[in-house]
Amino acid sequence: MKLWVRYRWQTVYLPAVIETNPTIAEVKIFEATYALERRRLYPLDAAEEKALGAAEATLRTIREALWR
Numbered sequence: 413m414k415l416w417v418r419y420r421w422q423t424v425y426l427p428a429v430i431e432t433n434p435t436i437a438e439v440k441i442f443e444a445t446y447a448l449e450r451r452r453l454y455p456l457d458a459a460e461e462k463a464l465g466a467a468e469a470t471l472r473t474i475r476e477a478l479w480r
Contacts (some may be wrong), residue, residue, distance in 0.1 A: 413446045419460055425467050436480075441471050454478050 417423055424447040428440035448464055448471075456464065 419451075419463060421451045421464075421467075425471070429470060437474070437478060445471055457472050465475065 417426065422425040422445075424440075428437065428444040431437040431440050445468075448468055451460075451464065
């Protein structure tokens, strides 16, 4: 499946969001969270900052839903 991405970190983030197997999703969410944290080490423009914030919130929501 080909996914459209605007930012490089989305290549790790999007597969984590669409994964349906909870065991695999857990690993992908960890990898995506790490990619987002690494990206924050460098300067961001306002649009990417907003996108990162939304991505982090989404991963947090999915993580909480998986571990209930």
